[in-house]
Amino acid sequence: MSHRHSIFCILPPHMLDQVAQNGSNAQREMAARTLSTSSQIRDRRVNVASAVIRGAFTAAGTSQRTVYDAKFGTKLPGTVARKEGDTPIADVAVNEAYDGSGATRDLYSVAFGRNSIDNNGMNLNSTVHYDKGYDNAFWDGQQMVYGDGDEDLPPAERLFNRFTISLDVIGHELTHGVTQFEANLVYRNQQGALNEAISDIFGSLVKQYQRGQTAADADWIIGEGLFTTNVNGVGIRSMKAPGTAYNDPVLGKDPQPAHMKDYVTTSQDNGGVHINSGIVNHAFYLSAIEIGGYAWEKAGQIWYKTLTDKLTSNSNFQNAADLTFQTAGEIFGVDSLEQLAIKNGWTGVGITVNGTTPVPPPSGDGCLKGLLHSLGLAR
Ligand SMILES: [Zn+2]
Structure with a gap:
């Protein structure tokens, strides 16, 4: 069973359009690439049954965090890098995704008495190192996905750091999940x-x-x-x-x-x-x-x-x-x-x-x- 579903990117298209117009050759190439990857994802048909296979939902639950590593590819979710309860690893993006989804879960739990994104213990899955030179982060209806920014550009031309660096970005994206399960506001x-x-x-x-x-x-x-x-x-x-x-x-x-x-x-x-x-x-x-x-x-x-x-x-x-x-x-x-x-x-x-x-x-x-x-x- 599949269904067309919005994906929610943190960087609006107008920012990337500006880079595509005003940037150096390498910056323009990066922006064009991110824009085209984003539109491919947007057109993807999300397979809802795969959300169950991916472990996004628990029977009655306690939400568990899992951070996956896409290893610069685009296959989701990728290889498991850190699971709930594991100690920090050497990869800072993995730890930021883990801590950020935990901080988001904490706010919802402590301040609002909400049990994870769906209020039913939904597992919090994140994938880091998505694609190469991917200047964005998104919630795809089932999980979080983070690019590393334009870290391959020469230092003087770099615009974006890795997207896990910003806790409010993680909270922003996961809140798209909360909205999806609640008001489900039309994205227009x-x-x-x-x-x-x-x-x-x-x-x-x-x-x-x-x-x-x-x-x-x-x-x-x-x-x-x-x-x-x-x-x-x-x-x-x-x-x-x-x-x-x-x-x-x-x-x-x-x-x-x-x-x-x-x-x-x-x-x-x-x-x-x-x-x-x-x-x-x-x-x-x-x-x-x-x-x-x-x-x-x-x-x-x-x-x-x-x-x-x-x-x-x-x-x-x-x-x-x-x-x-x-x-x-x-x-x-x-x-x-x-x-x-x-x-x-x-x-x-x-x-x-x-x-x-x-x-x-x-x-x-x-x-x-x-x-x-x-x-x-x-x-
Ligand atoms: Zn958004």
Whole structure:
């Protein structure tokens, strides 16, 4: 049984397009190669039954981590390099994938009482050293996959480090799995940008939780550490100041808006899913800062409950605003400081919260969730 399923890459196509246009010969070649590998993966038909064979699901479970090594090939999952409970090995990418998936599992478990990605103990499988010169990382609907960046380029031309280096990237990608099992937001236009923002929000919370940082102390950068020192930038996105993460002769300028007045209408990138997500990211940031303290405790709680109980595959920004506001009232009380902060966060990006909102009907795109359900694999 197979089913066409989205794959979720951390690097948006516009960044690689810029490198393909502005880079040196070697950089352009690398970007073109990554873009073409990514589109091949996107067109691949994911075999759902193979997820069972690969051990992605346990009977009733305790989630186990396994990190595989693709050894610069593209066959998934690859050779086992480290299993749950094994001590660290010499390969830093293996250890980062292991620790990062553990940190993500911890945040979901401790802060939200969630049992792994599917809330049913799904195993966390990761593959490192995927392909040669692969400038990306992705969640393929079943597992995490990480490239090593452009480590084969001459040092002066390198743009990206290995993709396991950034904990928020790992949290971002695994959160695509959580969204897939919950709201299952359509990966297009506002629904897709909301999907992307949810991954940035919880990806950043994984990092904040692991570092013990308050909202005020956090950097709110996605992809910190991913750029080499050749790039003028701090990461691929900034939730604190969307549009300012990088401005570089090769990578171009961060195109994210921070406000609805700058919403980008485009057919690229599934309707700008990695661009307009900046608006929702910034709304979360504003709310979390206003509430203060650890962002996973209150703002994160509100968003987690909204994601798991209220958003549907067709929810847009306005629905997210109304539903997070409603949820904040349910958890912390109507007119509570927390509910007001949610409202103010959305106001800050140009979205006015309504008191109530009808929940949009599901789009009918059941995707993997529906299939797993029919196979008796879903909760
Ligand atoms: Zn993503």
